[in-house]
Amino acid sequence: MAGRGGPEMRAESLEALFSSKEIIIACGSGGVGKTTTAAAAGAMAAVRHRAKVLVVTVDPARRLANALGLDGFGNEEKRVDPDAFKSAGVKPRGELWAAMLDTKQSWDDLVHRHAPDADTERRILSNPLYQNISGKFVQSHDYIAMERLYEIHSSGNYDLIVVDTPPTRNAIDFIEAPRRMAEFFSSKLLRLLIAPYRSRMINLASRPFYQVADRVLGSQFLQDIAEFFILFQTMYGGFVERATAVERLLRDQRTTFVVVSTLEAAPVREAEFFIQALTAKRFHLGALVLNKVLPDYLLDQGADERAARLCDEAAEIAGADDLAATLGTEEEQLRRVLVEVATNFRNFAMVARREGALRRELQARPEVVASVPEFAGDIHDVGGLLRLGERIWS
Amino acid sequence: VADLLDRRLVFVTGKGGVGKTTIAAALAWLAADRGKKTLVCEIDAKGDLSSFYETGPTRFEEREVAPRLWAMSMDTEASLKQYLSLQLKIPLVAKVGPLAKMFDFVASAAPGVKEIVTVGKLCWEVKERHYDLIVVDASASGHIVSQLAAPQAINQLVQVGLVRQQTGWMLDILGDAATTGLVVVATPAEMPVNETLELTERVREETNVDLAAVVVNRVLPELFGRGEEEVFGRLEGDSDPAVRQAVEARLGGPVGPLLEAARLTVRMRRARTEYLERLRNAIDPGIPMLYMPYLFFKAHGLRATRQIADALSAELGY
Numbered sequence: 094m095a096g097r098g099g100p101e102m103r104a105e106s107l108e109a110l111f112s113s114k115e116i117i118i119a120c121g122s123g124g125v126g127k128t129t130t131a132a133a134a135g136a137m138a139a140v141r142h143r144a145k146v147l148v149v150t151v152d153p154a155r156r157l158a159n160a161l162g163l164d165g166f167g168n169e170e171k172r173v174d175p176d177a178f179k180s181a182g183v184k185p186r187g188e189l190w191a192a193m194l195d196t197k198q199s200w201d202d203l204v205h206r207h208a209p210d211a212d213t214e215r216r217i218l219s220n221p222l223y224q225n226i227s228g229k230f231v232q233s234h235d236y237i238a239m240e241r242l243y244e245i246h247s248s249g250n251y252d253l254i255v256v257d258t259p260p261t262r263n264a265i266d267f268i269e270a271p272r273r274m275a276e277f278f279s280s281k282l283l284r285l286l287i288a289p290y291r292s293r294m295i296n297l298a299s300r301p302f303y304q305v306a307d308r309v310l311g312s313q314f315l316q317d318i319a320e321f322f323i324l325f326q327t328m329y330g331g332f333v334e335r336a337t338a339v340e341r342l343l344r345d346q347r348t349t350f351v352v353v354s355t356l357e358a359a360p361v362r363e364a365e366f367f368i369q370a371l372t373a374k375r376f377h378l379g380a381l382v383l384n385k386v387l388p389d390y391l392l393d394q395g396a397d398e399r400a401a402r403l404c405d406e407a408a409e410i411a412g413a414d415d416l417a418a419t420l421g422t423e424e425e426q427l428r429r430v431l432v433e434v435a436t437n438f439r440n441f442a443m444v445a446r447r448e449g450a451l452r453r454e455l456q457a458r459p460e461v462v463a464s465v466p467e468f469a470g471d472i473h474d475v476g477g478l479l480r481l482g483e484r485i486w487s
Numbered sequence: 488v489a490d491l492l493d494r495r496l497v498f499v500t501g502k503g504g505v506g507k508t509t510i511a512a513a514l515a516w517l518a519a520d521r522g523k524k525t526l527v528c529e530i531d532a533k534g535d536l537s538s539f540y541e542t543g544p545t546r547f548e549e550r551e552v553a554p555r556l557w558a559m560s561m562d563t564e565a566s567l568k569q570y571l572s573l574q575l576k577i578p579l580v581a582k583v584g585p586l587a588k589m590f591d592f593v594a595s596a597a598p599g600v601k602e603i604v605t606v607g608k609l610c611w612e613v614k615e616r617h618y619d620l621i622v623v624d625a626s627a628s629g630h631i632v633s634q635l636a637a638p639q640a641i642n643q644l645v646q647v648g649l650v651r652q653q654t655g656w657m658l659d660i661l662g663d664a665a666t667t668g669l670v671v672v673a674t675p676a677e678m679p680v681n682e683t684l685e686l687t688e689r690v691r692e693e694t695n696v697d698l699a700a701v702v703v704n705r706v707l708p709e710l711f712g713r714g715e716e717e718v719f720g721r722l723e724g725d726s727d728p729a730v731r732q733a734v735e736a737r738l739g740g741p742v743g744p745l746l747e748a749a750r751l752t753v754r755m756r757r758a759r760t761e762y763l764e765r766l767r768n769a770i771d772p773g774i775p776m777l778y779m780p781y782l783f784f785k786a787h788g789l790r791a792t793r794q795i796a797d798a799l800s801a802e803l804g805y
């Protein structure tokens with residue numbers, strides 16, 4: 094494990110990172126264990142520091158949700174039962190809280206906050222387009238995750254907030270979501286699109302775009318869209334202000350990003366891209382966590398040579414000195430077992446070497462690099478979460 | 488139930504990271520290999536598909552990448568242009584100018600517009616019978632339902648207009664199980680299995696597309712057969728160290744790592760089997776489940792595509 098240096102190094106561990114920051118944003122491609130890693134590190138922080146820690150997650154695995162006691166809860170922040178720690182034999186110094194992200198609910202809250210009056214709010218919420226869109230509107234997950242992070246941070250209720258980011262098509266979409274949202278609402282195109290509906294004086298049919306759009310989509314649909322955006326624009330000021338504040342928070346020195354990846358080609362490519370993008374845009378890159386890493390013994394060159402020999406000589410070995418009888422089996426069965434053991438080692442040794450190469454490609458940048466070994470099963474409870482946390486913490 | 492490769496339009500989806508593109512690429516490869524003129528279409532232009540055939544990047548214009556196998560990547564803007572020029576047959580399109588930008592804008596705001604242009608292009612290729620089979624490396628499970636249900640969504644939102652008129656025949660193509668099928672790819676792990684179950688439920692409720700098969704990717708091999716695991720247990724255990732010592736003497740060094748690695752595989756396989764069983768029990772028994780091996784050597788490139796195509800072929804009983 095790299096970075097386990099002495100006190101002379103800066104941010105030499107996740108522990109140091111988590112004690113110096115207020116917001117930790119975990120990013121990485123889907124399926125790499127991002128959510129679990131974020132939750133494990135958050136749980137460690139709650140156990141070791143006298144801190145109130147919140148883990149915000151987008152889409153936790155059912156078992157993780159169970160472990161955190163999050164079943165059936167949406168946006169509401171909920172304290173993880175101290176008894177869950179007690180059963181793991183741990184007495185936390187702080188508190189662990191958890192919340193899930195309910196996109197639809199968050200959008201409704203947002204409209205409620207920014208709408209100029211109750212009538213506009215009601216009209217937006219009942220607009221058929223809004224109802225269709227609030228789930229998938231221009232990267233709405235990304236935007237709403239960042240928006241909610243801002244809200245929670247401003248509440249001043251927590252010492253540390255760990256957020257796991259929604260899976261995005263483009264890795265850094267979520268960082269730019271607030272600004273894009275503001276741009277969207279101030280764009281010329283939007284004004285152009287809704288202008289004819291603001292003033293009924295303009296003859297739509299005279300414009301080629303509307304002619305085509307009208308034939309393709311029908312004017313009623315265009316009108317619905319326009320009305321929706323006219324309503325939405327009443328919230329423009331609030332949006333822009335908010336978006337600017339969210340971006341400022343993401344760039345604040347109290348915020349850091351943790352990139353999570355497994356050592357497979359595609360996630361590593363994405364992690365690499367993340368690291369580059371974060372660095373180029375001058376966000377703070379705090380750590381790289383490598384998940385589901387195969388054990389080191391697979392890299393043992395001597396063992397690999399012995400596995401190769403065992404493959405070739407399995408029949409002779411199984412036939413020698415009554416070995417089979419000692420194990421209470423037949424020669425042939427022992428031979429098959431030995432061949433399987435040897436072949437399996439060689440197969441996984443190859444995977445481990447490939448992981449090693451990918452790891453070297455990645456390791457250059459962040460100060461903290463932590464590895465999590467491949468666990469055979471999944472995390473069922475807080476105890477499991479903490480065992481994982483221990484591996485990456487210091 | 489129609490044979491998978493006898494359908495005309497097959498969408499391949501799954502949670503991000505499960506190897507959806509691998510399966511789509513291999514399925515198309517297998518179909519072409521079996522004599523079908525096949526088009527494989529990548530929806531999310533990540534540029535990954537081409538690496539599975541070791542060819543240059545795919546574009547909207549179809550390109551032959553192997554005998555009988557054509558590849559393209561979806562571009563909603565190009566698709567809309569093609570559609571407008573085919574359907575409207577008016578020179579107007581040329582004069583519109585920033586139509587593309589406008590379209591992009593409307594499409595990012597209005598649900599279903601981008602999706603209908605995507606699905607429309609694919610259905611149109613089916614209708615025109617340009618190919619025997621079209622394999623779609625579709626959106627990930629989070630987005631596939633809005634893609635497949637786009638005609639219904641448009642029907643609800645758009646009352647008149649050309650797009651509305653187009654939804655009827657698209658629904659006919661998508662809803663015919665002999666023509667169109669959905670393949671969901673999963674891996675034996677908690678989240679992919681959960682997502683697969685949620686997805687198949689939503690597909691049944693919100694679309695008229697038939698679930699054609701579930702592919703389970705990266706299945707670890709079963710190391711030990713009946714009785715063999717007990718032998719391994721004794722070899723590994725401390726009660727009869729003589730055998731282990733004899734083997735070590737013969738090989739000239741410790742075999743601990745070899746035994747540990749085998750134990751790890753057994754444990755990983757067992758943990759994953761649990762998820763496989765949950766998946767099998769929850770999926771309609773009539774729907775084939777195809778198991779693909781974990782590839783130790785290389786997980787992408789043409790070599791992997793061919794290996795997975797062979798595995799698919801075996802699982803499909805060819």
